[in-house]
Amino acid sequence: MSEPWEDEPEGPVRKFMYVNRRAPYGTIYALESLEVVLIAAAFEQDVSLVFMDDGVYQIKKGQNTDAIGVKNFSPTYRALEGYDVEKLYVERESLESRGMTTDDLVVPVQLVDKDQLAELMEEQEVILSF
Amino acid sequence: MAIEVNGKSLEVDEEGYLANLNDWEPEVANVMAKADGTELTDSHWEVINFLREYYEEYQIAPAVRVLTKAIGKKLGKDKGNSKYLYELFPYGPAKQACKYAGLPKPTGCV
Numbered sequence: 001m002s003e004p005w006e007d008e009p010e011g012p013v014r015k016f017m018y019v020n021r022r023a024p025y026g027t028i029y030a031l032e033s034l035e036v037v038l039i040a041a042a043f044e045q046d047v048s049l050v051f052m053d054d055g056v057y058q059i060k061k062g063q064n065t066d067a068i069g070v071k072n073f074s075p076t077y078r079a080l081e082g083y084d085v086e087k088l089y090v091e092r093e094s095l096e097s098r099g100m101t102t103d104d105l106v107v108p109v110q111l112v113d114k115d116q117l118a119e120l121m122e123e124q125e126v127i128l129s130f
Numbered sequence: 131m132a133i134e135v136n137g138k139s140l141e142v143d144e145e146g147y148l149a150n151l152n153d154w155e156p157e158v159a160n161v162m163a164k165a166d167g168t169e170l171t172d173s174h175w176e177v178i179n180f181l182r183e184y185y186e187e188y189q190i191a192p193a194v195r196v197l198t199k200a201i202g203k204k205l206g207k208d209k210g211n212s213k214y215l216y217e218l219f220p221y222g223p224a225k226q227a228c229k230y231a232g233l234p235k236p237t238g239c240v
Contacts, residue, residue: 038237042193071189079188082196 015046017124020055024074025065030058031073033130038076041083048124049080050117051109052091055130056098059090059105077107091117135161147229154182154232162230166221174218174230176205181231191236194224 018037024030040047051059058074065072080088088109095101095111102109112120121127131146132139135157141149146162148154159178163170170178180201184192192200194212202210209215215223224236 035237038190038193042195042237044195073189075187075189079190079192079196082192082200 010044013044013046014125015048015123016040017048017050017121017127019050019052019127019129020058021053021129023054024058024063025068025070029130030055033128034073034076036128037080037085038083041080041085044084047085048087048089048120049085050089050091050120052094052117054094056090056094056100056105059088059107059109060100061104061106074106080107089117089120133158133161133165145229145235147235148232151232151234158232159230166226170230173209174227176209177201177215177218177223177227178231180204181227181233185231185233191228191233192224193236194222197224197227 018033018040020030020033022029037047037049059077060074063072063074080086088107089112090102090105090109092111092113102111131142131144133142133146134140135155140153140158143149146165148158159175160170163174168174181191181197184197184200194215198210198212198215200210201215212223215227219226228234228236
């Protein structure tokens with residue numbers, strides 16, 4: 001038997017893409033997506049995230065949830081780097097049409113347009129939409 | 131369920147994690163460790179304090195792999211390895227140390 005501190009043999013690594021399309025609060029989708037992203041990353045899968053439509057608000061700087069009585073989980077996106085999740089894509093039109101730039105975001109991202117996004121999606125083995 | 135700390139009764143879940151993050155004080159860790167038959171040393175406290183800072187910054191308890199890497203960065207390679215951390219926290223470094231630190235159980239973690 002192996003000791004608990006020895007790494008387990010590596011299983012298959014799949015390309016997972018998580019597509020976030022909704023505002024961070026009001027529904028549980030954004031938080032649940034983040035939870036499964038962290039789990040997939042803990043299992044060392046090849047994880048990428050997309051933020052589009054209202055999903056771009058999930059990573060907006062300066063969130064304050066005091067008045068709605070729920071936890072502000074936006075700081076957790078900054079932990080993704082430590083989980084080796086570094087492929088964060090934001091759909092350009094979604095960001096620009098909401099009057100935001102990458103300077104308004106809590107994490108460094110790569111801006112992509114719809115065609116590039118389609119190509120990225122083509123490369124994935126699993127795509128989960130939230 | 132509850133544990134007694136400094137004359138106060140603090141609510142914990144069925145696995146012994148604090149129900150309210152804000153109930154934490156250093157004595158909580160000592161009481162929990164004693165119940166596990168462990169005496170906390172400075173080495174334990176280094177990890178516990180690190181976890182509290184990590185949570186303060188990112189609002190989550192880190193997975194064990196992430197904890198190990200981050201400890202290595204902050205406290206040096208001789209401490210940033212699984213063997214060292216498992217010797218300190220034999221029930222699983224992230225799991226047991228997070229409990230002592232008053233944090234929730236790490237997501238998807240040992």
